[in-house]
Amino acid sequence: MKKVAVITGASRGIGHAIALKYAETGYDLAICCRSEKNALERTAREVRSFGVQCLTFTGDMGSFSKAEQFFALILKTYGHIDVLINNAGISYVGLLQEMSPDDWNQVISSNLNSVFHCSRLVIPSMLARKSGKILSISSIWGETGASMEVAYSASKGGVNAFTKALAKELAPSNIQVNAIACGVIDTSMNNFLNDEEKARLIEEIPAGRMGTCEEVAELVYQINQKNDYLTGQVITFDGGFI
Numbered sequence: 274m275k276k277v278a279v280i281t282g283a284s285r286g287i288g289h290a291i292a293l294k295y296a297e298t299g300y301d302l303a304i305c306c307r308s309e310k311n312a313l314e315r316t317a318r319e320v321r322s323f324g325v326q327c328l329t330f331t332g333d334m335g336s337f338s339k340a341e342q343f344f345a346l347i348l349k350t351y352g353h354i355d356v357l358i359n360n361a362g363i364s365y366v367g368l369l370q371e372m373s374p375d376d377w378n379q380v381i382s383s384n385l386n387s388v389f390h391c392s393r394l395v396i397p398s399m400l401a402r403k404s405g406k407i408l409s410i411s412s413i414w415g416e417t418g419a420s421m422e423v424a425y426s427a428s429k430g431g432v433n434a435f436t437k438a439l440a441k442e443l444a445p446s447n448i449q450v451n452a453i454a455c456g457v458i459d460t461s462m463n464n465f466l467n468d469e470e471k472a473r474l475i476e477e478i479p480a481g482r483m484g485t486c487e488e489v490a491e492l493v494y495q496i497n498q499k500n501d502y503l504t505g506q507v508i509t510f511d512g513g514f515i
Contacts, residue, residue, distance in 0.1 A: 274353075275299065275300065275301045275325070275326075276299070276300050276301070276355040276356070277300065277301050277302070277303065277347070277351045277353060277354050277355050277356070278295040278300045278301075278302055278303075278354075278355060278356040278357075278358065279302075279303045279304075279344075279347060279354055279356065279357045279358065279391070279395065280292050280295070280302065280303075280304050280305075280358045280360060281304075281305050281306075281334050281358065281359055281360050281361035281387065281391060282305075282306055282307075282360040282361030282362060283304035283305065283306060283313065283316050283360070284304075284306035284309040284312035284313040284315075284316055285306075285309070285312055285316075285460075285461065286458075286460040286461060286462070286486055287360055287410055287455075287458060287460060287486045287489050287490070288304070288306075288316075288358075288360040288361070289316050289486065290485075290486035290487050290489065290490035291358055291360060291489070291490040291493050291494075292304050292316055292319075292320055292327075293316075293319060293320065293323075293490070294487075294490040294491065294493070294494050295356070295494065296319075296320040296321075296323040296325050296327070297323055298494065299323075299325060300325060300355075300356070301325050301326040301327070301351060302320055302325065302326070302327045302328070303327075303328040303329075303330070303343070303346075303347040303350070303351070303354075304316060304317065304320070304327060304328070304329055304330075305329070305330040305331065305332060305334065305343055305361070306331060306361070307331070307332070307333045307334075307361065307383070308331065308333075309331075310331045313329050313331060314329060317329045326350075326351075328346065328347060328350050328351075330342070330343045330346060333382075333383070333387075334361050334383075334387035334390055334391055335361075335379075335382030335383045335386045335387045335390070336382075336390075337386075337390050340387070340390035340391055340394055341394065344391070344394040344395065348398060353398055353402060354395050354398050354399065354405070355404070355405060355406065356405070356406045356407075356408070356497055357391060357392065357395045357405070357406070357407045357408070358408050358409075358410070358493060359387065359388045359391055359392070359407070359408070359409035359410065359432075360409075360410045361383060361384075361387050362383055362384040362387070362410070362428075363379070363380060363383045363384065364380075364422065364425050364462050365379075365380050365422065365424050365425055366421050366422055366465055367421055368421060369423045369424075372423075372424065376424070377424050380424040380425060380428055381424065381427070381428050381431075383428075384425065384428035384429065384431075384432065385428045385431040385432060385435070388409050388432055388435060389435070392407055392435075392439060392450075395407065396443070396448070399443075399446070399448050400446055400448070403446055403447045403448075404447055404448070405443075405447075405448040405449070406448070406449050406451075406497040407439070407443075407448065407449070407450045407451075408450075408451050408452065408453070408493055408496060408497060409432050409435075409436055409451075409452040409453075410452070410453055410455060410489070410493075411429045411432045411433055411436070411452040411453060411454045411455070411507060412425070412426075412429040412454055412455055412456075413454050413455065413456050413509060413511050413514060413515050414426040414429055415428075415429025415430040415431075415432060415433045415454060415507075416430070416433065416454055416507070416509070416515070417515055418430075429454075432452060433452060433454065433507045436450055436451060436452040436505065436506075436507060437505045437507070440504040440505030440506075441505060443504075444504055444505075447501065449497075449500065449501060449503060449504040450504055450505065451496055451503060451504060451505070451506045451507070451508065452506070452507045452508070453489065453492060453493065453496070453507075453508050453510050454507050454508065454509045454510065454511070455484065455489060455510050455511065456478070456484060456509070456510060456511025456512055456514040456515070457474060457475075457478060457483045457484065457511070457512075457514065458483060458484045458485070458486060458489060459483040459484065459485055459486070460486060463483075471483075477514065478511070478512045478513065478514050479512060479513035479514070480512030480513055480514075481512075482512070483512075484510065484511070484512060488510075489510065492508070492510055496508065
């Protein structure tokens, strides 16, 4: 029986790179995104070129009903789930005093509620087999906080605490729960910065550059391979930034 990996937010960026990494190593996939259906289908075509199956779903994992539909479809198609990668998320840059409650709720829903929804829905399948890996893509701002990114920082801090707590809950069942706190990764999420601002930011990174999506994907895969004693960890991946 082939192993199955579920990756949220897989239409572009880090999620896209993770999907290709798992496809390359022979996993069947289930991938989703909130709204970019055409981009998600492009990812799926790339995934299938490795000779594996790929199920797609368009819907917001911040909505429990949408998440239920997605996971019901996955289990109907594959019957089990080995790996869940919680990658879906959005950013918001601006002063907190100018942020609307709707914008706040959207960030928390996309970045934190989605992790709860997907983890809750995958756990029964993993418990039945006494095996599974749950990994969430977090951020260094969840550890240190970022000016003008209060909601984003709060959501990722929540992901970090969620990871540590759930790991303790699931460790007796041989299910590992970890997170990667990414630093500055070269994705479209940084497009709000102009070239000069990006250059100044890179000057602050000891490694002298942004990380790549492919590097994050490689780390995700390595963490989830034969590391059954590694759980409850938030692993910083930032080129020495903090």
